[in-house]
Amino acid sequence: MQNLPVQSRIIKSVWFSREDGRLLVCFKSGEERRFEGVLEDVVLNMVAAPSPGQHYIDHIRTKFKRLAA
Template sequence: MQNLPVTSKMIECVYFSQEDGQLYIQFHNGESRRFTGVPEAEAVALTTAQSPGTHYLERIRTQFRRLAA
C-alpha cells in the first residue's frame, strides 16, 4: 500500500493499493476504515480536497463498499 499525504483535522493518514483498489483511512480519533473498489483518482481527490474530511463523508463513505476491519 502506498501512503498518500493528507492534511486534515479529521483524517490522520491515507493508504491506497493500486493492485486491488483498497483504500485505508486512519482517523485522528483512533478509528480506521477500509474500502474496496476505489479508483486511484478518487483516492488522490480525497487527499487533495480542500476538506478531506468532508470529501470522505460525501464521496467515499457513501459510494464505496466498506470492508470489515
C-alpha cells in the same frame, strides 16, 4: 499499500493500493475504515481537497464497499 500525504483535521493518514483499489483511512480519533474497489482518482482528489474529511463523506463513505476492520 502506499501512504498518501494528507492534511486534515479529522484524517490522520490514508493508505491506498492502486493494484486492487483497497483504501485504508485512519482517523485522528483512532478509528480505521477499510474499503475496496475505490477508484484512484477519487482517492487522489480526496487527499488534495481543501477538506479531505468532507470529500471522504461526500465521495467515499457510502459510495464504496466497506470491509470489516
